[in-house]
Amino acid sequence: MLLVHHDEAAFDKIGKEKQQQMLAESVQLTHRLHADGRYLSASPLQPAATAAIVRVREGKSFVTDGPFIETREQIAGYFLIHAKDRDEAIAIAARVPGARIGTVEVRPLIEITGLPA
Numbered sequence: 548m549l550l551v552h553h554d555e556a557a558f559d560k561i562g563k564e565k566q567q568q569m570l571a572e573s574v575q576l577t578h579r580l581h582a583d584g585r586y587l588s589a590s591p592l593q594p595a596a597t598a599a600i601v602r603v604r605e606g607k608s609f610v611t612d613g614p615f616i617e618t619r620e621q622i623a624g625y626f627l628i629h630a631k632d633r634d635e636a637i638a639i640a641a642r643v644p645g646a647r648i649g650t651v652e653v654r655p656l657i658e659i660t661g662l663p664a
Contacts, residue, residue, distance in 0.1 A: 548656060549626040549640050553649025554619050555594055561648065569644040573624075576642055580628060585639070591624035620649055 558566065573589065580586035600611040623645060630636035633653070640651040 548654050549628065549636070549643060550622055550652040550654065551591075551624045551626070551643060551645035551649065552620040552652060553623050553645055555621055555623070558623070558648060569648075572644040576644075577626070580626075580639065585629045587627040587629060589624070589626040592622060595621040623649065 570591070573591075577586055577589050596613050598613055600613075602609045602611075626639070626643065628636065628639055630639060633655070636653045636655075640646060640653050643651045645651060
């Protein structure tokens with residue numbers, strides 16, 4: 548999984564035209580990955596303020612609106628890809644437009660049997 552992180556306030560300052568250009572580049576990247584058999588899923592996320600944080604402690608649910616993590620960067624979106632190894636995943640992450648204004652975290656998934664296809 549490629550998790551795209553960036554500072555939402557900084558992203559808002561780059562302007563709508565640049566934001567649309569980056570989105571178009573991301574869509575083009577997904578098409579190239581799909582053509583190579585590497586694409587599974589991708590999507591930007593709504594702003595962090597739309598998030599809900601859910602914790603369960605001693606059987607009781609606690610819900611907090613918005614992000615509760617003390618950080619300047621938020622998770623802005625993701626790419627779920629097939630990669631033959633870590634190096635290939637890192638090479639793909641370097642092509643994600645969000646890497647130019649934030650970071651892309653590359654993290655392997657844990658495969659669990661019994662999950663729906």
